[in-house]
Amino acid sequence: MPQIKAYHRPANLEEAIRLLARTGVNTAVVGGGAYITAHLDELVDEVVDLQAVGLTEVSYSGDRLTLGAMVRLQTIVEDSQAPALLREAAHREGPNTFRHAATVGGVVVGAGKESEFLAALLVSEAEVQMQSSRGSKSLPLAGFLRDVAGSLEGGIVTAVSLATTGNTASARVGRTPADQPIVAAAARMAANGQIYLALCGVAATPILVDPDNVKGAINPPADFRGSSEYRRQVAATLAKRVVNEVSS
Numbered sequence: 001m002p003q004i005k006a007y008h009r010p011a012n013l014e015e016a017i018r019l020l021a022r023t024g025v026n027t028a029v030v031g032g033g034a035y036i037t038a039h040l041d042e043l044v045d046e047v048v049d050l051q052a053v054g055l056t057e058v059s060y061s062g063d064r065l066t067l068g069a070m071v072r073l074q075t076i077v078e079d080s081q082a083p084a085l086l087r088e089a090a091h092r093e094g095p096n097t098f099r100h101a102a103t104v105g106g107v108v109v110g111a112g113k114e115s116e117f118l119a120a121l122l123v124s125e126a127e128v129q130m131q132s133s134r135g136s137k138s139l140p141l142a143g144f145l146r147d148v149a150g151s152l153e154g155g156i157v158t159a160v161s162l163a164t165t166g167n168t169a170s171a172r173v174g175r176t177p178a179d180q181p182i183v184a185a186a187a188r189m190a191a192n193g194q195i196y197l198a199l200c201g202v203a204a205t206p207i208l209v210d211p212d213n214v215k216g217a218i219n220p221p222a223d224f225r226g227s228s229e230y231r232r233q234v235a236a237t238l239a240k241r242v243v244n245e246v247s248s
Ligand SMILES: Cc1cc2nc3c(=O)[nH]c(=O)nc-3n(C[C@H](O)[C@H](O)[C@H](O)COP(=O)(O)OP(=O)(O)OC[C@H]3O[C@@H](n4cnc5c(N)ncnc54)[C@H](O)[C@@H]3O)c2cc1C
Pocket: 028, 029, 030, 031, 032, 033, 034, 035, 036, 037, 050, 069, 070, 101, 102, 103, 104, 105, 106, 107, 108, 109, 110, 111, 112, 113, 114, 115, 152, 155, 156, 157, 158, 180
């Protein structure tokens, strides 16, 4: 059990960044706390809770939606303007109590390999906005997920933006409807005809995959719910299904 020496609840982003930038203090960020409160690293000295910094704005501009990092998953479920794919994926991420706590920033940084919410963001051309003591920057979600810690540079995710237009579809295979998927697929055809396909349960994080080369592009990890070959076959079948649906 880690022995936390200090708990901080900064009132603004600048203060949060200042606390995280201190040298010699091993600090962890708390978003909604749904995951990290039970999984704190032994080496963590202090926590910086983002509850009071804001970052709760949901804004629409043209064909983009921007979600502040502290927007709760349940807020997205209840937003009738939000894309249906995103709302459904937010709903599937966990039970009601979890969705009221878990935040967009926490899910993005948590990078769970079976997160259908992350798959929905990937096909929606999501960009992750970050701020650290070095300044602010933005990265495509796919690149961010390849190296979460390296992308963050000790800073904070402040927002995620995504496209709201296009045909979308999703499909999943799980042990039960409420369970995390073994493999899941999401697809979106953008207005220019480009098809985006994302898969969960086939790599360390959800990934974007070339719709024309699904089997060749993945090397799924095996676990008690499915062998690598089983996941590869299911992924190819689900991918075909969702790509056909968005193209028709
Ligand atoms: C199969 C599976 C595997 C998972 N594996 C992991 C895992 O390995 N690690 C993990 O953290 N979660 C994991 N999760 C949990 C998932 O990411 C949660 O949905 C999410 O973390 C809950 O959001 P929260 O706001 O409560 O996050 P919290 O529990 O508050 O934080 C989660 C992580 O994100 C960081 N964080 C939160 N908000 C921000 C922010 N705005 N800027 C920078 N960092 C932030 C925290 O420091 C922590 O590392 C997994 C989920 C699934 C389904």
